[in-house]
Amino acid sequence: MIAAYPDHLGTPAFGDALAAADRACMPREVIAAGLFEGRGSMLLHLAGQVRRRRADATRADLAVDCGSLLDRHLRDLSWQVTGLRGHYTVPGRRLLRLSTDLATGAAGLLLAVHEAVRGPVPLPGITDFPGVTDFPETTDFPGHPDRGQHTHRKDHHHDEHPLPAAAGR
Numbered sequence: 001m002i003a004a005y006p007d008h009l010g011t012p013a014f015g016d017a018l019a020a021a022d023r024a025c026m027p028r029e030v031i032a033a034g035l036f037e038g039r040g041s042m043l044l045h046l047a048g049q050v051r052r053r054r055a056d057a058t059r060a061d062l063a064v065d066c067g068s069l070l071d072r073h074l075r076d077l078s079w080q081v082t083g084l085r086g087h088y089t090v091p092g093r094r095l096l097r098l099s100t101d102l103a104t105g106a107a108g109l110l111l112a113v114h115e116a117v118r119g120p121v122p123l124p125g126i127t128d129f130p131g132v133t134d135f136p137e138t139t140d141f142p143g144h145p146d147r148g149q150h151t152h153r154k155d156h157h158h159d160e161h162p163l164p165a166a167a168g169r
Contacts, residue, residue: 033090
């Protein structure tokens with residue numbers, strides 16, 4: 001969220017806070033999956049940093065390689081995702097239950113993965129920060145089977161999952 005206020009990014013306090021957030025994404029072992037306090041929050045932060053660094057060449061030489069960290073966290077998603085009856089699930093807070101909510105569960109993790117792989121997701125009150133205006137159309141990105149269309153395709157299989165190793169656990 002720090003980087004969502006571009007007018008303050010040039011100040012030393014915000015720069016230090018942003019650098020600290022970058023460093024906080026460095027650990028590989030992350031227990032929780034959630035958007036508010038787990039790998040999802042790291043994905044969301046790193047995706048934003050990668051996008052901002054691509055737009056601002058002066059920030060490309062910063063100490064933390066956010067692109068590599070983002071790739072690593074995407075690969076390590078299988079540590080948090082588990083299978084139940086042939087579907088992917090995400091343990092919630094304290095790993096005591098399965099969770100589908102935005103803060104600790106699958107909804108938040110999916111939001112973070114979409115942000116990292118496809119781009120920003122417009123969610124009122126969550127991603128509508130000042131300066132964040134580059135929201136793509138839902139199907140208007142390369143590789144999407146419905147690119148340029150706004151109808152559901154019957155031949156598109158929703159059981160093709162992007163995390164092949166996770167369900168087998």
